Amino acid sequence: MMVQKHSGHYVLLASCPFQKRIAAKLTQFVYDLSSEIVDYDQYADIADNHFYCRMEWNPAAQNISDDEALTRFREEIAEPMNLRWNLRRNDRPLRLAVFVTRELAHLYALMMKCVSGLWDANIELIISNHPDLADEAARFNIPYHHLPIDKDNKAEQERRQLELLQDNEIELIVLSRYMQVVTEKIIAPYENRIINIHHSMLPAFSGAKPYHQAHARGVKLIGATSHYLTSQLDEGPIIAQEVKVVDHRKTVPALISLGRDLEANALARAVGLHINSRIIVSNGRTIVFD
């Protein structure tokens, strides 16, 4: 069943200390498999003496099995070159879990991309601390897990969340205006696989009610920031930012409304970049092959 086995594309994200002939070795590896490179991008950070690349190839004519190819990659490329790497086979939709509270706009921005086939991804489940969006989940036939959280049950609910994530083989978690602190228990096993949206131009206005703060300062621009979640709240590697010009005529509700659109856009852009394997996290910042 050659055809089925080698359907989809491979995407490699890799980084390593700068050394000679990296690009040559990586591309040669693909040519030796009789595969065809369909996209290649790299970035050499001369100051840090570090190399980053994204290589996408079509394995339709691959001349060995996937296992053999992988073994060869490890032995001939990754280990000798001291590569940090991530290889994804795009032969099935990525499995997403979305955490929500009450906000619909951000969830729809994600669902539209999945439903329309613009993303090769499915939302496998929605987890919420509130019941409000259950009907919308039902509309899209997505299992909705209402796990209310209070002071006493947080650890227990997180245990159940983790179970759901693992049982459903979730590959990416999206915090879509989930108004709860997610703890290390979830963050640790999903490092660089949890995307959060922050309702302002981080690092400005990192506290509560950022639009009220922005209005009080009379800012002339508002923004939204999507980032990978780390245990340092609002401090994780930034993926995408959106910004819009405003003036004094914008009331707080108008800022919130405008901000909601910016947030939904910045979140969807970040998730799309992750789904398409376009992000490497390195030293707390992202290299985005966009």
Add this chain to the structure above:
Amino acid sequence: MMVQKHSGHYVLLASCPFQKRIAAKLTQFVYDLSSEIVDYDQYADIADNHFYCRMEWNPAAQNISDDEALTRFREEIAEPMNLRWNLRRNDRPLRLAVFVTRELAHLYALMMKCVSGLWDANIELIISNHPDLADEAARFNIPYHHLPIDKDNKAEQERRQLELLQDNEIELIVLSRYMQVVTEKIIAPYENRIINIHHSMLPAFSGAKPYHQAHARGVKLIGATSHYLTSQLDEGPIIAQEVKVVDHRKTVPALISLGRDLEANALARAVGLHINSRIIVSNGRTIVFD
């Protein structure tokens, strides 16, 4: 000498608690002078129950003297309406002082506007804590005052600065990357008449080396903020902000270079808005009639 006396335009900036017929009373006042309104803009902040307006008129056919007109305005309009107001007669260039250290880009952005006649303003003097830009001042025949500052002489030098500002009847001070803290001694007499530029999107990265901070966080946007100086450093009312998309490829020097252009633009925009009497400061924020 009617013609000369009534040359130029008047610009009124005014604000007051919302009350009936404000706009009608203000415009009627101008009509009663036989003057012609050339621009009118207003903003009603319903939430704060406050009214703001900018009215510009041509007094060419004014039927009474300026003193009489002013007296009438005070008595019939300003006092009964409890107006906070500022009236400027644009019949001569506004008198600017620019404080610099070593950065030329921002100063040139200001000088170009003055030299070309795009602004109705002159740079009357340049004050610096360094000698570096003296030749450039000479190129434009602008007096350059080198007042080096160290721990011991700060108060004395500020006294001399203040003297220069007063002797030259300075109306607006521009801190054009002046790398010294300006104290209350200067700020108090020039409230809302000192414009500063901050090399980032305030309130983010308010400390030192903001471009290094921005690079380390891997931001996807950088910005610059111009604001009126208050004794709360970097906390004054924001006037104009500029922003630019960046990616991981931008090194710190590239960010600094891009940031310099944004800063120069944001500073020049703010100064231009002030020169054209387009800014009202109210409760720590600006109303900009742009």
Add this chain to the structure above:
Amino acid sequence: MMVQKHSGHYVLLASCPFQKRIAAKLTQFVYDLSSEIVDYDQYADIADNHFYCRMEWNPAAQNISDDEALTRFREEIAEPMNLRWNLRRNDRPLRLAVFVTRELAHLYALMMKCVSGLWDANIELIISNHPDLADEAARFNIPYHHLPIDKDNKAEQERRQLELLQDNEIELIVLSRYMQVVTEKIIAPYENRIINIHHSMLPAFSGAKPYHQAHARGVKLIGATSHYLTSQLDEGPIIAQEVKVVDHRKTVPALISLGRDLEANALARAVGLHINSRIIVSNGRTIVFD
């Protein structure tokens, strides 16, 4: 049934040649009804000697019937002032029809706003020349009318479209990437009530495959423009525009993908502005009270 009768807000959009005391008369009218102004914005175009305003008020305590109020407005305000005006009572959702072909992204941007209650509007029906989006319409319980169009049946199908629009008392038509020319038969009865979306680039590429053209020219920005449809295709009054920075790395599919998001955003912004009665069309341009 006072409460029901005077629920919702009123929004007045009005314009007229500049004359004395316009704002005073308009606001006084509302005060005389014992109603409360909740938003007021105006724009005086001095060059054209024209006045535009938007006034929103809460009629909860209105002291006369709606009919009486309307009559009084006509007689005392609109006629003597030679007002062009539009008054909307926001006491029920605005009735929308959406025309689509195959593109889902734009439709979802509209549906999300309706479903979530962010807009006070309902999509009453979807009309399409293709069957593709019928399932999505069903998901949202929106009647879907598949009216395929060919050379021979265009006039007949437009007659049926018009019938559907009238039978459903449609107040706003949204062309959501509807890939057919809409003729005067539909445009005339819905003047300034049909919103279209158009990709747009700098420079403009008016022919087919604009993103291919943009790629070939190596543009550094791509954009989208929403506008009211007129019989001059793509020449109607512009409502909202979106733009994004791109570089040579963006392939044609990447430009199309980015453009789709810009278009959906620009379309949704325009429709939202219309729904909230924030647009006056005057001399082929829009005054947007945003």
Add this chain to the structure above:
Amino acid sequence: MMVQKHSGHYVLLASCPFQKRIAAKLTQFVYDLSSEIVDYDQYADIADNHFYCRMEWNPAAQNISDDEALTRFREEIAEPMNLRWNLRRNDRPLRLAVFVTRELAHLYALMMKCVSGLWDANIELIISNHPDLADEAARFNIPYHHLPIDKDNKAEQERRQLELLQDNEIELIVLSRYMQVVTEKIIAPYENRIINIHHSMLPAFSGAKPYHQAHARGVKLIGATSHYLTSQLDEGPIIAQEVKVVDHRKTVPALISLGRDLEANALARAVGLHINSRIIVSNGRTIVFD
């Protein structure tokens, strides 16, 4: 005189059909000279099967003469790889000529960068069809050639322009709002070395008075485009674009003023990119290593 001979940096811009080990061969060439790579960026256009790169290196420790290095590069790299390439030694300022008519803002944007040392370039001469800016040229000690153009003398004046350009060994021509058509006589010998600035709006207004047209259409964005001049007026490869949000409140003079700043910025950005050897022109579009 090793030190002097190998001062400055080398910058190579190169493109070729995609082939194996391009990056490896290029970087190896530099290593073999005992030189140090200080910047490297590349772009592989998979769709066109084409490779582009920019490599910058420090020849301080170069172990052979420049002539030998160049010969070796030609024989071992450029010819066998079928490279289109451009190598610049940044050991002296690039020689610019600026063509102006009456607009000062754009010229100042260029002069500031040269005077301040931010660009490694000098304006060697200014050519104008008007005398207006002669005093400004004098202020900066730049020779100013007033060559008025009418129907009868155009060919003759272009001959003199060309003579001036050649006598002064000009490497880059900047059309800084030069309101004359430049013909093939100048364009041909300076292919991809003449940079022009063009206002540009969405949609494009190609005729006269574009800002009046933009105002009449009520555009919500205005922009500016810098590009290399080709014989197809305003159709040359785009280098940089700037855009700004506007609304109906902006009068035509306000649009012109804002547009002037955008144009000056877009022009200066383009010229800076060229001076730093960051642009490859290929098939009518630019690859910008920014």
